[in-house]
Amino acid sequence: MKTGFYAPIVRLLAALSLLTGASAALAQRAAPPPAGCGEINNLYGPFDYRTAHESRRALVENAHFPRGVQTLTKRATGEFGHDIGYTLAVFPNHHRAILVMERLSSLERSDPPRGADMTIDCYYARGMAYTPDDHVFRMLYVSFLIRRDRLDEANKFLDYVVAQADDNPLTLFNAGMLFVDMKNYDKALIQAHKVMALGMTRPELRERLTAVGRWVEPDAKAGSAPDDAASQPSR
Numbered sequence: 001m002k003t004g005f006y007a008p009i010v011r012l013l014a015a016l017s018l019l020t021g022a023s024a025a026l027a028q029r030a031a032p033p034p035a036g037c038g039e040i041n042n043l044y045g046p047f048d049y050r051t052a053h054e055s056r057r058a059l060v061e062n063a064h065f066p067r068g069v070q071t072l073t074k075r076a077t078g079e080f081g082h083d084i085g086y087t088l089a090v091f092p093n094h095h096r097a098i099l100v101m102e103r104l105s106s107l108e109r110s111d112p113p114r115g116a117d118m119t120i121d122c123y124y125a126r127g128m129a130y131t132p133d134d135h136v137f138r139m140l141y142v143s144f145l146i147r148r149d150r151l152d153e154a155n156k157f158l159d160y161v162v163a164q165a166d167d168n169p170l171t172l173f174n175a176g177m178l179f180v181d182m183k184n185y186d187k188a189l190i191q192a193h194k195v196m197a198l199g200m201t202r203p204e205l206r207e208r209l210t211a212v213g214r215w216v217e218p219d220a221k222a223g224s225a226p227d228d229a230a231s232q233p234s235r
């Protein structure tokens with residue numbers, strides 16, 4: 001499956017302002033990352049990027065994740081992978097840093113990239129283990145999996161997000177968009193109907209389903225929507 005590198009990442013990052021701040025739960029320790037992915041503990045931190053004080057963000061980002069590193073145009077303290085990796089060691093769920101690490105890996109055609117101490121999968125595993133309630137970070141991983149045609153894994157992680165979304169319309173909307181990316185139109189339609197019932201009027205999900213001939217109005221679908229667990233991707 002071929003998709004643009006930042007699609008659908010841009011719309012996921014657009015959700016950050018609604019998913020962070022006072023409403024974000026404090027970081028929770030969960031199961032450790034898989035063997036070979038290092039430890040979550042770090043000499044400085046780790047901290048949940050969503051709730052970290054601005055001074056902590058600035059201390060790390062000014063030294064290791066300045067504009068030149070973010071755009072992969074100017075190194076800071078060493079290899080790009082080293083500085084981005086350090087940023088992710090302190091803030092395991094740093095959304096922009098994980099995306100830049102992905103881009104670096106793609107440009108270098110190497111995983112891990114030069115200077116990084118683990119694979120992209122491991123960086124995602126650490127971030128999800130440290131902040132299991134960060135649905136945006138988890139959906140970024142879903143996007144990563146989709147771009148690599150690892151659709152069974154992507155479905156599993158996205159099903160988890162939907163189950164934990166607590167009727168958050170923006171989370172469910174973005175989940176629906178990702179289901180469309182996977183051509184899992186039945187699950188996408190379920191999310192579309194949910195967000196409509198929750199009062200969201202954004203048209204993009206409906207438009208994408210309409211474009212592939214899979215849109216059904218909620219009243220016509222009542223009582224016949226496929227079960228989340230039972231529906232399978234439509235190829």
